[in-house]
Amino acid sequence: RQEFSIQSVNVSITLCILGFIDTEMLRGKRVIVTGASSGIGEQMAYHLARMEAHLLLTARTEAKLQKVAKRCLELGAASARYVSGSMEDTAFPEVVVKEAENTWGGLDVLILNHIGYTYFNYFNGDVEHIRKLLEINFLSYVAMTVSALPMLKESEGSIVVVSSVAGKTAAPFSAPYSATKFALDGFFSSLRHEFIIDKVNVSITLCILGYINTENAVRAVSHAIQDTPAPKEECALEIIKSGVLRRRELHYPSRAVGSLLLLRDIAPDFLDSLIRSSYKVENIRRT
Ligand code: NDP
Numbered sequence: 001r002q003e004f005s006i007q008s009v010n011v012s013i014t015l016c017i018l019g020f021i022d023t024e025m026l027r028g029k030r031v032i033v034t035g036a037s038s039g040i041g042e043q044m045a046y047h048l049a050r051m052e053a054h055l056l057l058t059a060r061t062e063a064k065l066q067k068v069a070k071r072c073l074e075l076g077a078a079s080a081r082y083v084s085g086s087m088e089d090t091a092f093p094e095v096v097v098k099e100a101e102n103t104w105g106g107l108d109v110l111i112l113n114h115i116g117y118t119y120f121n122y123f124n125g126d127v128e129h130i131r132k133l134l135e136i137n138f139l140s141y142v143a144m145t146v147s148a149l150p151m152l153k154e155s156e157g158s159i160v161v162v163s164s165v166a167g168k169t170a171a172p173f174s175a176p177y178s179a180t181k182f183a184l185d186g187f188f189s190s191l192r193h194e195f196i197i198d199k200v201n202v203s204i205t206l207c208i209l210g211y212i213n214t215e216n217a218v219r220a221v222s223h224a225i226q227d228t229p230a231p232k233e234e235c236a237l238e239i240i241k242s243g244v245l246r247r248r249e250l251h252y253p254s255r256a257v258g259s260l261l262l263l264r265d266i267a268p269d270f271l272d273s274l275i276r277s278s279y280k281v282e283n284i285r286r287t
Contacts, residue, residue, distance in 0.1 A: 021244045026051035028078055030104045030155075032096065033057050034087070034144070035114030037064035039214035040162065043236035044111060045069075049077035051240075054104060057082040058096050059114060087114055087140035088132060097147035107151040109243060112141045113162040115177075120220045121287050123175040130176045137180035142187060149202070156201040160243035161188050164209050165257055169264045171275050173224070173284060192248070203246035207239050210256045223283045227256075 031048055035041035037059035045057055049072035057065050057072075057080065065082035072080035083099045085092040100107050116136030118129070145159060152159065166174050167181025185206060192204040211217065213229035230253045242250035251257035263271040 021241050023051045025244050026053045026109075026240070028052065028054065029108040030054045030100065030106060031056070031109040031111065032100055032107065032144075032148070033111045033113060034096070035059055035162075036068055036082070037061050039216060040209075040212060040232050040236050040239070041111075041113045042068050043232050044113065044240060045072050045080075046075055047233075047237050047240055049073070049075035049080065052076050052078050053109075054078045055080040056096070056100050056103070058084065060084060060086050087136045088116065090135065090139075090143070093140045093143035094147045097144055097151075100148070101151060106155055107148055108155045108157040109160065110144060110148045110152065110157070111160045111162070111239070111243065112144060113160075113239075114140075115180075118174075118177045119287065120173050120224070121284060122173065124287065130179060133176045133180050134183065137177070138183040138187070141184060145191075152202045153200060158203045158205065158243045158246060159188070160205045160207065160239060162207045162209065162239065165260055168208055168261060169271065169275075172279065172281075203243070205239075205242045205247050205250060207242065207250040207252065208257055208261075209235060209250075209252050210260075224280045226278060226280065 026048060031053045033041055033045050033048070033055065036045045036057035041057075041059070045055060045068055048055055055069070055072055055077050057069055059065055062082075062084040065084055069080040069082050081099075081103065083096055085095060087093065097107075114136070116133050118133055141161060148159075151157070161184055163184050164177075164181045165171075166178040167185050170178050170182075188204050188206055194200075195202055195204065211221070211225060211227050211229045212232050212235050214232050218229060235252055238250055238252045251261070260271065263274070
């Protein structure tokens with residue numbers, strides 16, 4: 001039996017090195033997914049369900065969460081529950097984490113993925129909107145991390161932060177959104193250093209995503225962006241894989257995001273002009 005278990009450890013290590021994951025790595029793991037009622041978060045919930053994880057899903061819309069949780073159980077989740085509420089409410093992040101603590105007594109993976117509504121247009125001078133968006137897209141991520149950290153330290157677990165190319169290199173018409181995503185990089189990349197210095201064995205994976213074909217994203221930007229969006233199902237799986245493999249960053253789709261980041265470092269002005277010319281500016285009507 002010992003030989004068999006050494007063999008399976010070897011297989012797991014080989015799969016990890018090759019960038020594959022052994023789906024059994026998530027069996028029975030306790031995972032929180034935020035923004036799980038639609039888009040990439042919903043798809044992550046379905047993948048995790050097939051991998052037989054325990055799921056706690058959250059977003060604002062209870063009816064949608066109910067449907068997603070039901071589907072997760074059909075797909076094989078070890079358990080699936082949800083808690084609805086808005087991350088604009090400063091007390092809510094702790095409510096979600098407490099729910100995990102009361103239900104499971106621990107936590108293995110925290111996936112932070114939700115975003116609040118913002119406009120895709122010229123910056124309109126509304127500072128209050130940025131304050132609100134920072135609360136939802138950034139401060140609630142920090143608050144959930146703070147609440148979940150004792151459990152994650154105990155399990156030597158993982159934090160997965162879903163960000164965007166807009167959090168690495170700015171583009172027009174998304175100033176409030178971009179600000180919140182840059183904030184995530186600053187905070188979580190600093191925290192990663194501190195975990196390593198303190199020998200805290202909790203991984204932090206920052207996911208840098210390009211354009212993905214979720215309903216909300218396509219509705220918001222397709223009139224002004226020429227690119228074809230990448231599939232949300234594959235994107236969701238790549239995010240989970242990177243978290244399990246405890247990678248520092250995911251770049252998805254890898255070639256597009258990789259070249260963008262390379263150009264940002266070696267030819268920033270050229271990249272900026274490429275970005276501006278890729279927009280159908282004539283389709284943006286100032287509001
Ligand atoms: P969606 O708009 O499809 O989903 C957003 C989720 O957040 C929903 O579940 C929504 O549910 C929830 N949500 C919205 N407002 C709040 C709130 N105030 N409090 C709590 N939850 C809220 O987003 P995507 O799937 O497209 O994006 C997921 C992640 O991927 C985001 O972090 C995004 O920045 C990132 N990303 C996406 C890209 C894309 O092209 N799609 C590109 C780059 C990054 P409900 O309305 O029920 O609350």
